[in-house]
Each structure stands twice: as structure tokens, then as C-alpha cells.
Amino acid sequence: MALAALARRIFGSPSDRHVKRFQGKVDAINALEPEFAKMTDDALRGMTAEFKSRLEKGAKLDELIVPAFAAVREASKRVLGMRHFDVQLIGGMVLNDRSIAEMRTGEGKTLVATLAVYLNALTGEGVHVVTVNDYLARRDAAWMGQIYNFLGMSYGIIVHGLTDPERKAAYAADITYGTNNEFGFDYLRDNMKYTRAQMVQRGHAYAIVDEVDSILIDEARTPLIISGPSEDRSDLYVKIDELMAILDEGDFEIDEKQRSATFTDAGIEKLEERLAADGLLKSASMYDVENVALVHHANSALRAHKMFRKDKDYIVRDDEVVIIDEFSGRMMPGRRYSEGLHQALEAKEHVKIQPENQTLASITFQNYFRLYKKLAGMTGTASTEAEEFADIYKLDVVTIPTNVPVARKDDEDAIYRTAAEKFDAIADLIKQCQERGQPVLVGTTSIEKSEMLAELLRKKNVGSMNVLNARHHEQEAFIVADAGLPGAITIATNMAGRGTDIQLGGNLEMRIEKEAAGLEGEAREAKIADIKRTIAEDKAKALAAGGLMVIGTERHESRRIDNQLRGRSGRQGDPGHSAFFLSLQDDLMRIFPVESMDSMLGKLGLEQGESITHPWVTKAIERAQGKVEARNFDIRKNILKYDDVMNDQRKVIFEQRLEMMDAEDVSETVVEMRHDLIETLVAKAIPARSYPEQWNTEQLEAAAKTYLNLDVPVKAWAEEEGIDAEIVTERLIEAADAAAAAKEAQTLQAFEAAGTPNPTVMRQVEKTILLQSIDGLWREHLVTLDHLSKVVGWRGIAQRDPLNEYKQEAYELFQALLTNMRELVTTQLSHVVLQPRPVAPPAPDFSRIRETHIDPLTGENDADGGDTIADSLGAVGSDPSLRPVDPKLLVGVSRNAPCPCGSGKKFKHCHGAF
Structure with a gap:
């Protein structure tokens, strides 16, 4: 280890060497800047046709990097008033080099992408820019689309709810923005269609994945599945759910590490007695072949009651069980647990039970994104998962230096004996920050804890605060945009609001969108000037108070998630502060205990409310996180082997x-x-x-x-x-x-x-x-x-x-x-x-x-409604005695719908019977 550290000091890290390799091209782009600045708008726009012509004559894409990047930088200056920094040019080259650009929050990744996107769009094969949600897809496309339009390129947006013709038009554009789910589902749907003309995608040439760690690591545990409805078993779920009330602690065993729950022999005997009494048991044992469905439902009900908590794993809203994403803390409408678990939760919460579904098509994100001939990504936190990116996706992680040195101060972790002591200390620190006008962003791991902390702050008479969790999903971007105001307190579940910049003093674009909407002409200009003046004053106050304070209420299983939270502070050289507060009752410390931590705290004789803070403790916790990350990587790798x-x-x-x-x-x-x-x-x-x-x-x-x-x-x-x-x-x-x-x-x-x-x-x-x-x-x-x-x-x-x-x-x-x-x-x-x-x-x-x-x-599950051509099986009748009917009328007919021939029978019993 010491030898490796010495080698890094002498020769630099692999990322340093990578960055150094691109410096010559950066210098060449800078040398072209005066020449491109003299061009008229039409001349600059004409460069696109010239670049395409050179490619048609046999030029390689890499030969166009310098002039193409210079053109994009000049276009950005003219239409957005934003000039790419040198480190952003390097980021664009990393993206073009089939690698992941790791850039800190606030370094302008959205603008960086325009360089590689424009360059690769010149081939005419289409470029996909993948984001984590519809809001970011729309925002980034509309924002950066001004550059593409200026340079004569077209762009499209793929979001939920579009028709097939709208999707086809978006994919036909030079550049297409959209979410990972929509791209994947379109691929699956295309492979269920009957003609080329009905397909919307036109290939997989090049993709840039924004927040690449979230999509290719976190969400890669979740395959995309298209399914159709199967038979309704609502009554059975309700009856099985009622049996959970008769169970005692000795009737089941819980394994939190594996997120599993199993019945003991005593529990099985109890269930068998009741199931037999209710007439549900078809033979003496639950585990006989005839009772396989009962075992499946009973296991799902046990997990629903003992492993899943309301307001942490899910919420009940509008008579529906809505899942909370474990990584972002966001509400995921339409997402459903698989294998009957969601139906078990619906029975538990006494809401309408939706039927299970039959799989029609599926693909993992790993295998979908490996369809692309060329893949790249960008994020603020990827180095901890570098091995997985290299192994699964053949992507190198290159850390790009910041444009301005980071001025944020990161405290060592403070560890308390109990959660109550920890939250008291957090509340006291928040109150102090608010009194001196310092903005605070607090990261929690669940809705329950975010609302519990908010209630504690109210009891301590702390002023107004914004609680951002799945209950307020729609206002996410606007709440996060105000997190940099002096004295603002924002409590967010995990990485809610990721993708929206927290700027000290407030976010200008968001404020204009919110406060100047509907105004025109001089009134709008006056309002914008007033907003700018207010933001400048508020930024000065926030800077004087020490910049954004980020408080983590516990450590996540992954160091990357913690680094994301920390990275929200210290943007573009701003001062900032981050601190994590832990207790021995936290999930990570309880499920994956750090050896000897409890005995160490006991020997130190800590009084009520006291904590221990030491670099050794922080490193011990990070080692524990590293073990969990390695275990999760092995699980994902094993899943991929099967897929x-x-x-x-x-x-x-x-x-x-x-x-x-x-x-x-x-x-x-x-x-x-x-x-x-x-x-x-x-x-x-x-x-x-x-x-x-x-x-x-x-x-x-x-x-x-x-x-x-x-x-x-x-x-x-x-x-x-x-x-x-x-x-x-x-x-x-x-x-x-x-x-x-x-x-x-x-x-x-x-x-x-x-x-x-x-x-x-x-x-x-x-x-x-x-x-x-x-x-x-x-x-x-x-x-x-x-x-x-x-x-x-x-x-x-x-x-x-x-x-x-x-x-x-x-x-x-x-x-x-x-x-x-x-x-x-x-x-x-x-x-x-x-x-x-x-x-x-x-x-x-x-x-x-x-x-x-x-x-x-x-x-x-992350699900959305729709119908399957699964139900359209049966294009032609098999019996000569059937009424005559054009087979074209029979395409797309549901199996249970009346037959189009007018016989009065169901389709499956008439022309749909093979």
C-alpha cells in the first residue's frame, strides 16, 4: 500500500495520466478560440455540414475533436452565455473515449456532455443521452438543445406518455434525451411489434449516461420487464394476510442482511391447522405439490408484515401502495414488488389488490446498455465502483480535476451510543447553523426519519424548514433549488433532488421560472434584475456564514451514496462543511457491525449525549461499507451471469x-x-x-x-x-x-x-x-x-x-x-x-x-400500465364451420373479448382457438 501511494505521488494516478494525455488537444482548442469568435452565426452553423463532409470522405471522428469542440464552445457562449472551462473540455474527451468522467457536483456535467454529443451526432447514427428522471430529460434537452439547434442539429425527448409516432420522431433526431427506463422499454416493445414501420428505435450507436452510477449500478439490480395481467387471486391474499395475526415471534425467523423471512416448524404447524380449518389446504402438508401456491402466498405475506415498513419502504396514497426508492428516497408511482409481494402489502394495508402479471419480455440494464457500440457516462461519484464498471461494462473511470480547488471542510464521523442522542445533537447543530444564517441540507434514509427529525426541530423551536421526501416528489427540484438560501433548512431522503444544483443564494433559472412566469417585456426584465440582486445579497450572507452545511444522519451501505450527499456542498470553490452523525442503533452499524465499536465506546465511559470522533473510527466504518459494496457487487455479477x-x-x-x-x-x-x-x-x-x-x-x-x-x-x-x-x-x-x-x-x-x-x-x-x-x-x-x-x-x-x-x-x-x-x-x-x-x-x-x-x-418492480400483444394471439380460425371473418380483423383482439366474427362467443373459444 505504501509503495502504491509513493508511485502515485511520483507518477500520478491513472486518472492524472489520462487527463494529461488530453492537454495537447485542450491547448489546440484554446488556440482556435479567437478564430471561431470572429465567425458569423451562419459560418459557425456551416461548420456542421463541413464536419459531416469530412467524415463522408473518410476522416475519423477523433480527427474532428479539436474543431468540433471549439465550435460547440463558441455556440455555447453565444446562445447560453456559458464558456466551457478547460477541465470541461477534458471531460468531453473522456466521454468520447468510451469512459466515465467523474466530476464533482457543480462542475457542469450537463454542459460537458454537449461536446461529445455533438461530435458523435455528426455520424448521423443518433446519440442517446440517458438521465434518471423525466424532469432532467426535459430540462437538459431544452437547455442544451439551444446549442444543438444553433449548430443545425435536431434533438428529441423520450418521456413517459408519448405515442409511438412521437417516439419515432424523437429517435429520428440527431440527439435524443430520455430516461433509462423509457429507452429500455422501447427496445423491448420494438421487439414485440410486427413490422419495421411500427418500431421506434433506429439502433444503438452511442449513449452518454448521466448519473451513471445510479443507473448502471443501483438500478442495474432491477431488470426491465414487460408483462400482462393474469388471473385475480385477491380473496386468497386477504385470507392469507389474516393468518399473520396468529403468529408469535417463535413462528418465524428474520434475516435482515438477506432481506428474508422464513417460517419455523412451529409456525408451519400453526398455518397448516388454520389453512385446513378454512378449507384452503388440499392435503396434509403445506409443502405438498398441491399447496405450492399457498406456500408462495404465505411467504409473501410474512415478508410484507415483518420486512417492509410503511413510510420507509412504501407509503399508502390514493388507495394504492406506492414504493419508496431505497436509493433516492423518491416515490415511484407504478412501481410494484414482484412475486406477489405487492399484493401481500395491499392486503396488509387493506387497499384494492391488483392482479399479478405474466412476463412477456425482459432485459437487464447491463445487457441493454451493452447493446451500444459506444458507451460513456458521467457522475460525481464513480471511483468506488471502478472495478464493477470495468468488469461489467468495460468502462474506465477518469477523475477530472475541479475547475477551482475544493474549499469544503469534511468532519470525521461522530458516533453516539443511541439514535436519540444522535438526533438531539443533529437538531442542536441545525439550530446553531440557522441562527448564524448558514444553509443546511440534511440527508436521511427514510420518510419516517425525515419527518421524525422535522418534528424534533419544531419542538426545539427551529424556524421554517422544507422536508423533501416521496410525499413531496413533485416539488423536488424547486425545494432543492432553494436549499442554498441563508438559514434555509432542507431535510431530504438520501439523494432526493440529485441533478439540481444547490447554489448559494438560490438558483437563478428556478427563481425566474417561478417568479417571472407570465411577465413580459420591461416588467419581466425588471423582475429578473430584482431576482439577480436578491440572489447576490443572499449569496454574500450564505458565504459569510460558512457556505452550505451538509449533515448525514447515518451512513449508507455504499460509500458512493455518502459521497454524493457530501458533494452537494463546496460547489465551484464555494466554502462548505459536511458532517456525518452515527449511532450504534443505525441499520449499517446493527446489521453489519464494526468490530469492537460498542466495547470501545463503553471503555471510554461516554456520558449521555457525548460522542467519539476519530479518523480510525471513520476508516473502520468505510472498511465495513467496502465489504458490503463487494458483497453487493458479487450479487449483481451473479445475477448477470444467469441473465x-x-x-x-x-x-x-x-x-x-x-x-x-x-x-x-x-x-x-x-x-x-x-x-x-x-x-x-x-x-x-x-x-x-x-x-x-x-x-x-x-x-x-x-x-x-x-x-x-x-x-x-x-x-x-x-x-x-x-x-x-x-x-x-x-x-x-x-x-x-x-x-x-x-x-x-x-x-x-x-x-x-x-x-x-x-x-x-x-x-x-x-x-x-x-x-x-x-x-x-x-x-x-x-x-x-x-x-x-x-x-x-x-x-x-x-x-x-x-x-x-x-x-x-x-x-x-x-x-x-x-x-x-x-x-x-x-x-x-x-x-x-x-x-x-x-x-x-x-x-x-x-x-x-x-x-x-x-x-x-x-x-x-417499477411498472406502468399497458396491454400486450400477448392477448392478440390468434389471427385466424381453425374450424371450417366458423363464421367467415377477415383475419386482419383478428389481429390485436383480446383473448376474452367477443369474437369479431359476430358469433357471440369469446375470441379464445372461436377464431382465437388453435
């Missing part, structure tokens, strides 16, 4: 879908599937080197009728002289091909007779059935893989590697999927009945799908 298996299969399925969508004619694929199926059917009924009397002719005849809709005399063939399996196969193929050709001819005649000739009708039907078959089987495959991943871990008891077992079984399941697809497609096309009617085919209906963001560790 990589599914990802390989996902790529195959999605690529096949694209090929089929792009193909004008898929008849060759259909014929190949039919022939392969026939060979499989013959191989099953006629074993190798067997005599005709050993053949299972009845089985083959039945299979030919089921799959090919053919009546063939296999039994008679078997009595012929010289017959063998190859001849039988040829005859079946010949008969099946002839039947398919006859069906196509009949269909064409029917369309011609109806006056609507359509020579490609069978090609359209073949493509539709192929795509629908892939979608239906892929959904079933996802459910099977999900179940497999949950039970395969038990193979370790038998000394078998669970991951290898999972890979092997997943491969076998995928081969079965391909076999099933041949059977399904061939069967449907053999039985299909088409009737002409000139109607244009509708696009897939997504009005009932649910977009879900699940956390594999905590079970959290």
Missing part, C-alpha cells in the same frame, strides 16, 4: 423476428419447418433399422392429422414391399406440400371471387403466424427460465455448479422452444381458414401491458 444465458437466447429470438419482419416472403422458412417436423414425426414412429411390423403407424397417422391436417394411410404403406422410413417421409412431405399449395390456390380464388384479389395473402398470414408463435413460446420460455433460476441453486447441495446446470437446462429448453415453434406454425397453417374482406391490418395494441422494473434482491 447472460437468457441474453444469448434473447438475441437469437430478436434477430429471427427482425429477419422475418424484413422478409417479403417467409414461405421457404415455413416449408423448411414443415419438412423438419415431418422428419421428426417419422423418426418418433419409425425407429431406426426397424421392420414395418414394428412401426407405430397409428401414432404417425394421428400426428399427420393433428399437425398437418392430413388423412394418410400409413398403415397401408407399411404393408408395401420395400417400404422404409425415407419413403414414408417423402410421401408425407409430398402430401403436405400439395395440401399447402391447394389451400393457397383456394384462398386466391376466394379473394378473386370476392373482387379483392390479394396474391400475397398467404405470405402475410405466414409472417403473422410465425411472429405470433415466436412471441407466445418466448413468453412461456421466460416464465420457465424464471422458475428454473429460483430452484437451480439447490443443485449446489449435490456438489453441482448451479450456473452450469442452469446453462445446460436453459439450452435444452431453448431447443425445445424451437421444436415447439415448428409444430405450432405448421399446425396453424395446416388448419387455417381465410375469408376475404378488404381491411387494413391494425398495429399491435399496447394499451394493457405493464412495464415493470424488478429488483431481484428486494423484489421491487
